[in-house]
Amino acid sequence: MHPVVKLVTQRLALGLLLMLAVSALIFFGVEALPGDTAQAMLGQSATPEALANLREKMGLNEPVLWRYGHWLYGFLTGDMGVALTNGEDIAKSVGGRLGNTLFLAFWAALISVPLAILLGLLAARYNGRWPDRLISGVTLATISLPEFVAGYLVLYFLAVKLQLFPAMSMVFPGMGVFERLSAIILPVIVLVMVVLAHMMRMTRAAILNVMQSAYIETAELKGLSPLTVIWRHAFPNAIAPVVNVVMLNLAYLVVGVVVVEVVFVYPGMGQYLVDHVTKRDLPVVQACGMIFAAVYIGLNILADVVSILANPRLRHPK
Secondary structure: OOHHHHHHHHHHHHHHHHHHHHHHHHHHHHHOOOOOHHHHHHOOOOOHHHHHHHHHHHOOOOOHHHHHHHHHHHHHOOOOOEOOOOOOEHHHHHHHHHHHHHHHHHHHHHHHHHHHHHHHHHHHHOOOOHHHHHHHHHHHHHHHOOHHHHHHHHHHHHHHHOOOOOOOOOOOOOOOHHHHHHHOHHHHHHHHHHHHHHHHHHHHHHHHHHOOOHHHHHHHHOOOOHHHHHHHHHHHHOHHHHHHHHHHHHHHHHHOOHHHHHHOOOOOHHHHHHHHHHOOOHHHHHHHHHHHHHHHHHHHHHHHHHHHHOOHHHHOOO
16 A cells, blocks of 8 residues: 555544544533433423423433434434524534634635745744844734733724724624625634734744755755745745644634634624533533534644645655
8 A cells, every 4th residue: 555545544544533532522521411401401390200201202211322322423414403492403503603613714714824824934034133033023922812812902992992893793694795704804803813923933943944954055056046945945845844733723713713703792603602501501512512623633634634745755655
């Protein structure tokens, strides 16, 4: 078997095993919580007969391993159950919320990834000089702010003081693309501030590491300009660590947006999860946890696969 195919297969198998382990952790962790699901649905005034009937209907009297298998099969087939608080189908509710979160993450990534790579290239080009210090200082200052602090600062200055953008990022079905973009400007700014520094510094470090190679010195001796050397020779060989950090931050843009969505009242997965955690709606919490885990593990596996494919020693073994 070709080394690339073997490594990719191993990474995919590892991802599936990790998802299985996470699903067990989520399910049995929720099962270990105190309280009775049937009692929570019917209230304290429910009769023993009503509780028994509901437990029978929901399969709560079945063995826990059977319930875990049934729950996992339902998740894989798109049946996530119903919310305890309102009886709505979780998959249907999650669909729209996940779409909103992905829309927000897409635009944040579209701005932050090219900007981080560009700033990393400039910082590496002017290593140790004032552009490098300025870029590193500003990005480190932005990442040092907690998300809720950055969110409230952006909200205060751009929405309250200057009144340039709406304070609440409300989106709903039927909105035009430009209306949605106008509504999400502030959370996108905060997300870009949060993820920019990490990607920029990794790009800078990876390029500076490659710049010490012998073939870079050869390219410089040929009379190529510093930017040409960095872009054509250094950056392609530094792509693996850059891809890894980009994928990690893309995973964060989907999984870690809870605080930002709450600050701007954005109807995404994070807001949906927080609302149902406060209501102790455990089936919703389980479904959201599995979706977040799948996104995070999936993007990490994708980063591993891209790193493998970017390695010429694996693509062209002797």
